[in-house]
Amino acid sequence: MTATPEAWPRPYWQPSEETVVLYFYVFGRFAVDLAIPAARYASRGLPEGVELQRFAHNALRGWEGYPLKGALGELLQEDAPDAFDRARAAPDVLVIRGELPDRDSLDYLRDTLGVLAGLLDVGGSAILDPQILTLFDAEGWRRHYLVAGGAPPRNHVLILRNEDDGDGRSHVYTRGLRKFGRPDLSFRRVPDAQAGQAGLLCERLVELAALGARFVEGQPLEVDGLAGGLVAHPSGSLDDPRFNNTHVAFDWPAQAG
Known part of the structure; x- marks a missing residue:
């Protein structure tokens, strides 16, 4: 059939x-x-x-x-x-x-x-x-x-969390967006208490990227409950073993958490 x-x-x-x-x-x-x-x-x-x-x-x-x-x-x-x-x-x-x-x-x-x-x-x-x-x-x-x-796009992508600098902050990031021709996502220095929020944000942005959206240098990203929001910084190379891809970096605000 x-x-x-x-x-x-x-x-x-x-x-x-x-x-x-x-x-x-x-x-x-x-x-x-x-x-x-x-x-x-x-x-x-x-x-x-x-x-x-x-x-x-x-x-x-x-x-x-x-x-x-x-x-x-x-x-x-x-x-x-x-x-x-x-x-x-x-x-x-x-x-x-x-x-x-x-x-x-x-x-x-x-x-x-x-x-x-x-x-x-x-x-x-x-x-x-x-x-x-x-x-x-x-x-x-x-x-x-x-x-x-x-x-859903989330099923095609891995969302990971690692300790970041050992001071109660995490690195939350993705792997797999090369299947959609898009850089992966990286959120550095996320307070551990907000790692879940960063993971949910990853899910939403994965869907946007999979459906064709792109982030350019300096592009602001407003996040509910996060003062000042985030700013996109395309970075990295295809040889980066952590992502196996380029990525878009977002630094979590220092005052958060």
């Missing part, structure tokens, strides 16, 4: 020179002649610029970038032990990867997610999204992403 694709618009889209990056590993056992029922999920197939490569799992285990070993492997095993065991045991690995110019709709994401869903129907047992450091088993991925009308 074929579902009719519905447009995924970006109502706040502003053109940019940013690049959309898609990157997924699908672990499983797949037929030699692989037929992907992507149309079942309203997908037209992988967008131009995104490719699928197939590997025997054993051929990847010694690769320096193999994601199930090292620090990332330890993190994935701790966070999702069942999915990790399924991924490790899978004989095949499919890598979906590509870069696209920024665009005014999210149809590319709809189509890619449809391919991923189809792969779970024909032998996939786990999907790794390295941009958000998350490994899903098949059912977990379906629950997270196969949402009527499309999963």
Whole structure:
């Protein structure tokens, strides 16, 4: 059965020179002649610029970038032990990867997610999204992403919190907005008592960015209950390991908290 694709618009889209990056590993056992029922999920197939490569799992285990070993492997095993065991045991690995110019709709994401869903129907047992450091088993991925009308942008992005300078303040930031061709978000020196507020603000700004909004240098951001608001400062590089992306920095007011 074929579902009719519905447009995924970006109502706040502003053109940019940013690049959309898609990157997924699908672990499983797949037929030699692989037929992907992507149309079942309203997908037209992988967008131009995104490719699928197939590997025997054993051929990847010694690769320096193999994601199930090292620090990332330890993190994935701790966070999702069942999915990790399924991924490790899978004989095949499919890598979906590509870069696209920024665009005014999210149809590319709809189509890619449809391919991923189809792969779970024909032998996939786990999907790794390295941009958000998350490994899903098949059912977990379906629950997270196969949402009527499309999963909310928050589901595609990781929001993290780390201690910042050890004085009762936190660094609240995101990973994953490269999937939308947007810099990630960084809130430095947030009082621990306001970290929850910063997390909720991240969620709102993630949705705006995913739907196309951009922040420019010096752009003010008013925040309810925060005197003086915040100011945007685009910063960083794509090689920054914390974000795997550029980011927009917002310094929390010194008097807050």
